[in-house]
Amino acid sequence: MPELDQRVSGADEETVEQQAYLTRFLLDYTAVPLTGTVFLRGVLPAPDAVRIVTGAADAATLRELTAYEIPLSDEDGEPVTAPLLLGWTRTLTSAAHPRTDASVMDIPLITVDTSALEPAAPTGTDRALRVLRTLAWPFVETPPDPALCGFLLTGQNRMRLYLAPEQTNGLIAADVQLTGALTSLLAALPSLIGEEERWVTDPLDPHCAHVVDLTKW
Structure with a gap:
């Protein structure tokens, strides 16, 4: 499979903030399954997108994983929210993987068209985590550096x-x-x-x- 080699260099501040926000929100799903036995294995920063990496918790090689490239903006040009990204990821991991000849870091890579993608509804665990995150990690004006x-x-x-x-x-x-x-x-x-x-x-x-x-x- 051909590797995609567009290298991330200096990203603008807004992109960095959004990628950091999405990463923080999704961290729990390295331990809580997204669907069935599928877990979050990574969030990769890409130009104007994130690549959500999923797979089994005991995956031994990167080739056993799947990466979904999802744009940072929706079809109306609005920034994608973390709950929406989670819903899209659940829908994608619940369906059969489409064939792809693309890869990145040996991980099969699927570019996602979100215009026709219906997000899965939040689960009870999602709602509980949202409450707990809000109380445990309140918003602060000064973000972590780095x-x-x-x-x-x-x-x-x-x-x-x-x-x-x-x-x-x-x-x-x-x-x-x-x-x-x-x-x-x-x-x-x-x-x-x-x-x-x-x-x-x-x-x-x-x-x-x-x-x-x-x-x-």
């Missing part, structure tokens, strides 16, 4: 984080282990990703400008 614009579970113990530091032109991807001194790593993460001597380019990942390997930090 903003988390996406992530990808790349293995049973590894994750790639897509971060948008204010002082950097382009997204930085940080590869981390999910065991070890996570508290120390998360505290040091903003400064670590700013150290340019750590930056490398991943030719297979078009969702970032640079990659930082922190798996052995």
